[in-house]
Amino acid sequence: EVERRLAPAVLQWPGPRFALLPVCFAPRAAVTLLRPLRAALLGREAWLGRSPLRGRLGELVCSERLSVADDPLVPGRPASRPLDDEGVPSRRLTLIDRGRLVAFACDLRTGVAAGVPSTGHAWRLPDAVPRVGFTNFLVGPGAETRASLLGSMSKGLLIEDLEWGPGLNPLGGVVAFRAPWAYMVDGGEIRGRVEGVSLSTNVFESLAHIRGIGDDATWLGSHCLPSLLLEGIGVSVTA
Secondary structure (H helix, E strand, C coil), X not given: CHHHHHCCCECCCCCCCEEEEEEEECHHHHHHXXXXXXXXXXXXXXXXXXXXXXXXXXXXCCCCCCCEEECCCCCCCCCCCCECCCXXXXXXXXXXXXXXXXXXXXXXXXHHHHCCCCCCCEECCCCCCCEECCCCEEECCCCECHHHHHHCCCEEEEXXXXXXXXXXXXXXXXXXXXXXXXXXXXXXXXXXXXXXXXEEEEHHHHHHHEEEEECCCEEECCEEECCEEEEEEEEEECC
């Protein structure tokens, strides 16, 4: 695996130091990319007025390609459970259905404040009151192979690993990331690696313009996500 990832030669970035490009986020990178969305789908954040999705139930909040759920009943996963930590029976919860906001994850306290039932998403830490949280966070796969996603790019990047930028509020949506390296895609093919890559975007706006979703949904801890191809990502290269 390491040899495969390091095989493409390191290239000098041929374009301007900053550009807006299509970027394909492999599943591991997509976990980091979607951190603002996960936070915004917590009922506590909506109740406190911090979620940008507050008051938008039933509305189209992202591309119709995107569906998101949380499923505590997936067999064999470490976060799966029949009951949450307040004794509420677990059930699969659809959060976004083909781009439309369907629900927020709630515990009992959040549900009472919002006037809705608990969705069975309470987590209790030692010596602390329960807090709402996810179990198995799932993004529905698409029908396109990774090769097909890359083939649709005349020029862009493939990102396999992503690091969260410092001092940023995920609920704001405007975020910056660092990538140890990225694969440069030109003419639909990987031409080599580039280093010193930083990315910036408004995640919620980018999710409204999803160009493609891969068929490669992969389990990474308590997340199962496919590759996501997004338009107009700010790319800075310093190396």
